[in-house]
Amino acid sequence: MKRSTFIRQTALASMASLTLTRDLMARATAPVYGHGNMKYTLDTKWSKADPLKNPVNDCHEMVQDASGKILLLTNETKNNVMVFNTSGKLLNTWGHEFPGAHGLTLAGDTLFITDTAKHQVYKASLKGEVLLTIDPPQEDNLYPKADQFVPTEVAVLDNGDFYIADGYGSQYILQYDAAGKLKGYFGGRGEGDEKLDNAHGIVVDKRKGEPTLLVTDRTRNCFKRFTLDGKLIEIIQLPGACVCRPVIKGDHLYAAVLRSPNLNTEGTGFITILDKDNKVVSNIGGTAPTYVDGKLQPMAQAEKLFIHPHDVCIDRDDNLYVAQWASGKVYPYKLNRV
Numbered sequence: 001m002k003r004s005t006f007i008r009q010t011a012l013a014s015m016a017s018l019t020l021t022r023d024l025m026a027r028a029t030a031p032v033y034g035h036g037n038m039k040y041t042l043d044t045k046w047s048k049a050d051p052l053k054n055p056v057n058d059c060h061e062m063v064q065d066a067s068g069k070i071l072l073l074t075n076e077t078k079n080n081v082m083v084f085n086t087s088g089k090l091l092n093t094w095g096h097e098f099p100g101a102h103g104l105t106l107a108g109d110t111l112f113i114t115d116t117a118k119h120q121v122y123k124a125s126l127k128g129e130v131l132l133t134i135d136p137p138q139e140d141n142l143y144p145k146a147d148q149f150v151p152t153e154v155a156v157l158d159n160g161d162f163y164i165a166d167g168y169g170s171q172y173i174l175q176y177d178a179a180g181k182l183k184g185y186f187g188g189r190g191e192g193d194e195k196l197d198n199a200h201g202i203v204v205d206k207r208k209g210e211p212t213l214l215v216t217d218r219t220r221n222c223f224k225r226f227t228l229d230g231k232l233i234e235i236i237q238l239p240g241a242c243v244c245r246p247v248i249k250g251d252h253l254y255a256a257v258l259r260s261p262n263l264n265t266e267g268t269g270f271i272t273i274l275d276k277d278n279k280v281v282s283n284i285g286g287t288a289p290t291y292v293d294g295k296l297q298p299m300a301q302a303e304k305l306f307i308h309p310h311d312v313c314i315d316r317d318d319n320l321y322v323a324q325w326a327s328g329k330v331y332p333y334k335l336n337r338v
Contacts (some may be wrong), residue, residue: 186230201245
């Protein structure tokens with residue numbers, strides 16, 4: 001090896017080592033948020049995207065694909081889907097046709113996107129090719145007018161069946177087969193535990209074996225568990241927390257709390273984390289979870305880390321990414337697991 005090459009490579013290695021050491025030291029001295037063994041440091045400058053070239057409006061939801069890339073959905077039609085690596089480098093963008101882009105669900109090598117402005121749901125490839133479009137259902141006169149269908153989220157079964165949560169519309173949970181044919185529905189707006197109000201999110205929960213559906217009932221500060229055919233099993237009360245969609249990774253359930261204690265209180269969001277038994281174990285930016293006689297006490301924002309968190313994405317290293325709605329068009333924040 002030439003002496004000049006050796007010197008150059010040694011200098012580069014030293015710079016890389018210095019950068020790593022500096023980053024580790026910064027993390028070690030950074031404030032830590034959360035409770036129990038679910039604690040994190042906050043990086044508000046995670047995204048390296050240029051807002052002049054690749055702006056965001058509302059950052060609604062995020063997922064990590066099988067290759068490790070982080071996909072962000074925003075209702076900014078200059079780039080509806082933004083693809084990052086875990087260090088925040090922008091790798092790719094696509095999508096200009098989703099003005100109401102809201103829900104982003106990953107199912108294998110496909111995505112489901114809900115559009116609240118167009119009143120439609122789309123199944124798409126990871127490159128943005130639309131494979132299936134779901135219009136407002138015409139069966140049983142559920143939706144006499146198309147604008148009554150305002151879908152917010154999708155959950156997918158292993159057999160390809162999927163459920164659409166009409167969280168901003170008539171509050172039904174609608175089940176479709178893989179080809180897009182309506183198979184059934186449940187919920188709907190109204191009084192009674194089996195009814196829903198602001199059914200913002202839905203996920204298939206397999207943590208205890210047999211799959212069930214967890215559905216958000218945001219204005220009532222809870223998640224509701226249903227069988228796959230729509231029978232109510234339990235209500236997970238989360239007093240003080242207007243939760244968005246439930247996100248499951250391993251044994252834990254994560255959710256962005258948009259506002260607390262109700263939807264009228266602006267700028268009061270935080271992140272909540274539940275264990276396998278649906279007990280809150282950590283609140284990031286929120287009050288410590290407290291139980292009295294087995295009953296969770298009301299939660300609230302304790303530190304103003306977020307304005308209106310709308311979704312949480314958990315990567316392979318258990319770091320979190322938080323997308324925010326109506327929060328000054330900020331890119332997602334990253335929470336590094338301690």
